[in-house]
Amino acid sequence: KAGVTQTPRYLIKTRGQQVTLSCSPISGHRSVSWYQQTPGQGLQFLFEYFSETQRNKGNFPGRFSGRQFSNSRSEMNVSTLELGDSALYLCASSAITDTQYFGPGTRLTVL
Amino acid sequence: GQQVMQIPQYQHVQEGEDFTTYCNSSTTLSNIQWYKQRPGGHPVFLIQLVKSGEVKKQKRLTFQFGEAKKNSSLHITATQTTDVGTYFCAGQNNAGKSTFGDGTTLTVKP
Numbered sequence: 492k493a494g495v496t497q498t499p500r501y502l503i504k505t506r507g508q509q510v511t512l513s514c515s516p517i518s519g520h521r522s523v524s525w526y527q528q529t530p531g532q533g534l535q536f537l538f539e540y541f542s543e544t545q546r547n548k549g550n551f552p553g554r555f556s557g558r559q560f561s562n563s564r565s566e567m568n569v570s571t572l573e574l575g576d577s578a579l580y581l582c583a584s585s586a587i588t589d590t591q592y593f594g595p596g597t598r599l600t601v602l
Numbered sequence: 603g604q605q606v607m608q609i610p611q612y613q614h615v616q617e618g619e620d621f622t623t624y625c626n627s628s629t630t631l632s633n634i635q636w637y638k639q640r641p642g643g644h645p646v647f648l649i650q651l652v653k654s655g656e657v658k659k660q661k662r663l664t665f666q667f668g669e670a671k672k673n674s675s676l677h678i679t680a681t682q683t684t685d686v687g688t689y690f691c692a693g694q695n696n697a698g699k700s701t702f703g704d705g706t707t708l709t710v711k712p
Contacts, residue, residue, distance in 0.1 A: 524700070533704035534645070534690060547699045581644060590635060591692070591700065593644040 493518065495584050495594035503600045509570040512597045516563050516584030522546075523565040524591060525557060528579040537580075540565055569599075577601045604629050606693045608703030616711050621678040623706035625691035632696050634667055634674045639705070640687040648676075648689075681710050 496515045504510050516523050524547075525537040536549040540559035559565045563584075569576055577600050583591035605628040615621050625634065633652045637645035649658055651667035651674060658665045664677045674693075678685055688705040695701075 526702075534702040536699075536701065539699070547697070583645075590647045590650055591637075591645075592647065593637075596644050 495582060495592055497580075497582050497594040497597050499597060500595065501598050501600075503602065504572050505602050506572055506574060508572050509568065510572060510599060512567045512569075512580055512582075512599075514565045514567070514582030514584075514594060516565070516582075517592055520584035520586050520592070521563050522585045523559055523563065524583045524585070525565070525567050526581045526583065527551075528581055528596070529577075534581070537567065572601045574601050604693065604695055604699070604701045606691060606701045606703045608691055608706055610706055611704065612707050612709075614709045614711065615681050617683060618680050621681050621685070621708055623676050623689050623691075623708075625674045625676075625693070625703050627672045627693045627701075629672070629695065631671050631693040632698075633694050634671075635692045635694065635700070636665060636674075636676055637690045637692065638687050639690065643687075645690055678708075681708070683710050683712055686710050 498513045522541045524539040527535045537551055538557050539547040543559045554570045557567045579596045579598050581596045582594045585591045607626045609624050635650045636648040639645045649665050654671050655669045656667040662679045666675045688707045690705045691703045692700045
């Protein structure tokens with residue numbers, strides 16, 4: 492099976508812009524979770540989608556949003572980017588409530 | 603909300619020495635998972651523990667889940683340079699929500 496894929500791998504934006512990141516889960520996996528990873532904050536949970544519904548949500552401002560499509564692919568959107576949003580954004584897919592398989596991540600730099 | 607504390611944050615060892623990282627949850631867990639992230643890489647699943655008091659081994663790695671299902675540990679015997687990376691625990695509650703610890707970064711001096 493192909494692994495979790497994330498696009499783009501690298502992104503540079505400026506403050507105030509918005510960005511959309513994409514995640515394609517492993518075939519057959521219906522759960523997709525998003526995490527923000529920064530050197531000082533570890534892995535911070537953003538949200539989890541299952542069958543197109545947001546099932547769990549972390550403590551991030553409303554500027555962070557996501558959605559999941561019928562084919563389980565997921566997108567994450569960040570509006571009005573801030574310098575502090577610079578991070579590695581990881582997507583993980585799993586089959587129901589099971590082991591999470593992480594993608595390579597999207598490295599976002601906000602200038 | 604659920605919190606997962608992991609210690610130590612950093613551990614530097616000489617090759618051949620043992621290493622242990624500990625994970626403690628503020629609430630009882632449904633299961634706990636361990637991941638390893640190599641420098642520049644992404645977290646990779648190592649193992650999942652489900653039963654109270656469970657102990658699992660993978661070669662030089664020993665994983666334990668506490669009797670109360672609130673704590674866990676990962677022990678590496680005779681570390682090698684290939685063991686370097688950050689080890690994360692992730693506690694999952696009955697609702698399926700996972701909370702990651704902040705990780706323990708292991709460096710191994712040859």
